[in-house]
Amino acid sequence: MSAITESLVEHSKSAIIGCVELHNKPVFKFRYEVCTILAINGWELILKAYIAEHNPEVKLIRKDGTSKSFEECVAFVTGKIGNEFRAVEENLNKLYEFRCHIIHFYKDNIGTILYSLLHKSIIFYNEFLQKHFNIDLAEETNLMLLPIGFKPFVTPVDFLTKQSDLKESSNAVQTFIKSIIGSTEKLVQEGIEESILTGYNIAVVNENRIKNADIIAGITKNETESKLSVSNVLSAIKVTNDDSAKKVSIEEETLFKTVYTQPYLTIVKQAREIFSDFKQGAKFNRIMREIKNNPALHRKRFLDVVNKTGVGKDYYNPEVLNELAKHYKIKEK
Template sequence: MSAIKESLLENSKSAIIAGIEIHNKPIFSYRYEITSILIINAWELLLKAYIAEYNPEVRIIKKDGTTKPFEECLHFVSSKIGNSFRTTEENLNKIYEFRCNVIHFYKDNLDAVLYSLLHKSVYFYNDFLKKYFNNDLAEETNLILLPIGFKPFVSPIDFLNKESILNESSSSVQNFIKSIIYSTEKLNKEGIEESILTGFNVSVVNENRVKNADIIAAITKDSSKASIFVNKVIEGKLSNDIDAQKISIEEESLFKTIYTLKYNQVTNKCREIYSDFKQGTKFNKIMKSIKDNPDFHKKRYLDIVSKSGSGQDFYSNKIFEELNKNYTLKS
């Protein structure tokens, strides 16, 4: 069994390095298909080595000569290790899903998302190898993943924010993106903060306890219904109360994620959804009171530091919670 374990480990390391080398080739038209196959193969061998080392009573070679399939190995190892392996399990499930259904993705470009999944999987792989086999590939190979190309790097967030790409994508791609979002939500509900994707942005920083957070954007055809999932969510609402808990949010990001509606967009929406809406004294009075509530309104100044210069009013989608109290929704 020891000899089998050593062979599994060496072959696994060869597969992961081959996957990295293939991915980093400047010209390789079948890049993500081959890389995904090699990464899954590397993990399958590594998981079998783990079973051979820590659970030798479990047969990885069946009587008919076949070996325990990848999905069974993954589920078994996850059941033994528990929560600390859950993010790795979800990450590998997504890569395996792509590998098994790759023919459905041929006409679409998922490079940014696949890169992020695979990059994180390689990171998880080396962590697992160090923890359970005292072997650090980072030191052994002195390899740092720094892809250099002829185009600016595109993160999954950039990709997912381009509505045209998603709207024109096949149902297979859209379902794949939804499955990534579902995995993230599932992990969050389990209290697991690690993301299945390589992290690119920090959206909220607690001033008293700084912590990085990966994010995934779920974009629908209706941009007003875009959703952001953050590994660690700080619940609360905007407030002028000087005693309220303080968090730092970049000014620019507020007008991309929260205060996204201009005045005319609000009035147009009102005409669309309310049967008794009139842009008159009643509406003006409501809007005046709304401007005093930071949940609903924020002015964007030309000089954001001194808050001077001509500014423009922007409103959050929450404004309709208040307007619903004063107008009748169309049936």
């Protein structure tokens, strides 16, 4: 990198690291106002570094002493990179809109939306830095966002339901939310699936009957009318004979991609690598017969999946190795 590019990159990194550090402080007034300003500053500098490095003919400093504006930098880089940068562009435009109109949002609580925009922007930033400057901030700093606090982490449901603060929010906030939806719609029309907001994966606990469920929460349950919809998402699957367990329907193909992924020979090979006293003999065969009777650990895949006929092949849950560990000694490293 040239001296000017290197200087821009280092100052940009400092702004972004400062943004993350301040966001994670337990007590910090005007958290999102300050963090957004730092994020925009960091992005403006890295975009100028990109322009200086890849398009040195472009003048970043005008004759009157002013520099290329943030909006001009975003538009220029989008023009060079194209659709790959479009989601980043929309994300930055929303943050910049908030930064320029902060005073209009002071009386409203929109931390959830700002967190979603800012968190995604930081992820976009590190990806941009890696791709165009071969720098990984995650490795350099070991910084990560830790949602640890003195009250439950706020969810989109808390914010978007009719009982939330959004119902009584100002016209400025309503316009801001609509502009985010508008940006999302534009990306969809362009065939771009990347979101400008951080997604949520939430564990919900029912106090009467403790069960975990991952949900994507939204405004309404009508998927055809809503921008976001409520649906169940299974991030982990456990097969069980428990009649009280929640019943779900899973396609056969999906089962063998997510649950029963290991063929018999793979289990044998892994067992040889993990256990010091492993032998593929009578003891192992007896254990595997017991495992075959456990639907959580074994399933046979038939050629005719409907009638369960034809030549079948045994597949096992990777958890089989934990079961084998009860009977064999793990090799010392």
